[in-house]
Amino acid sequence: MKRNLLAASVAISILTLVGCGEKEPELNTPIQQASYGIGLNMGESLLQDGLDDIDPKALALGMQDALARETPRLDDEELMKAFSELQKRAEDRARKLASDTLEANEKYLTENGQRDGVTTTASGLQYEVLESGDGEGAKPTETDVVTVHYEGRLVDGTVFDSSIRRGEPTQLPVNGVIPGWVEALQLMEVGDKWKVTIPSELAYGDRSPSPVIPPNSVLVFDMELISIDSLEN
Structure with a gap:
């Protein structure tokens, strides 16, 4: 009985959300909030799969x-015919987006690498020193844990993650992040602030880790190495 009530609540909640001209439901009770969360997760999953043209009313x-x-x-x-058509459209759009992103990012890397103050490493990582520490700061190794501020x-300037905006530095293992970060962190000294540009092959490659980051994306980070912390901490 409780399961049926929960299912009905989910359906009613979604239908109300997409109903034309109807008042949006309140999100006060646990069932209302859980129902909204289910819809939110579904929407994010569809976006990540490139299905942003789904008809929400038909879905509901x-x-x-x-x-x-x-x-x-x-x-x-x-249904199979409709699914096949939808999948084909999503794949075509994903291929075009990946191709367009790759072309735009290669152009960006070329132009950025020619700017004064930008160093390009053998791997293709690019960095620009914005602010240096005292020159005597330690450099982390791959087995260290560090505290960093970053954005x-x-x-195109779209921010996808920022400890700076959250107002709290992040502690992380050097070897637990994308390859571009692993390399950059081991080049930095405590107190350094760098702008780091990471080619897609040193980030997520042709994968899309979230709807915000397309395949083949070059990632640009403002990074501050605050401290090197012991593993025990």
Whole structure:
């Protein structure tokens, strides 16, 4: 009984959210909040799969029928045909986005590498020293844990992560991050502030770790190495 009530609440919540001209539901009770969370997770998953043109009303109708154990309004053949078309569109769009991103980012890397003050390492990592420590700071090794402040952006300026905006530095293992960070951190001294530009092959490559970061993305970080911490801490 409780399970059926929860299922019905989820369906009603989603239908109300997408209903034309209807008042948005409140999000006060645990069931309302959980229902919203389910919808949010579904939406984020669809975005990550490149399915941002899903019809939310039809989606809600399908969920309502499933939760109410109604007979499906479309047969298996119709659904398979629709799924195949949707998958093809998503794959075509993903390929175009990856190609466009790769082209734009290669251009950015070339132009950025020619700027005064930018150093390009053998791996292709680019960095610019914004502020140096006292010159006597230690450099972390791959087995160290460090405390850093950072802000990560795409080449178009979109911020995808920022400890600076959160107002709290982050502690992390040097060998537990993307290869570009592993390399950059071992070049920095405590107190250094750098702008680090990481080619896609030193970041996430042709993968998309989140809807905000497309495949083949060059990542740009403002990084401050605050301290090197012992593993015990």
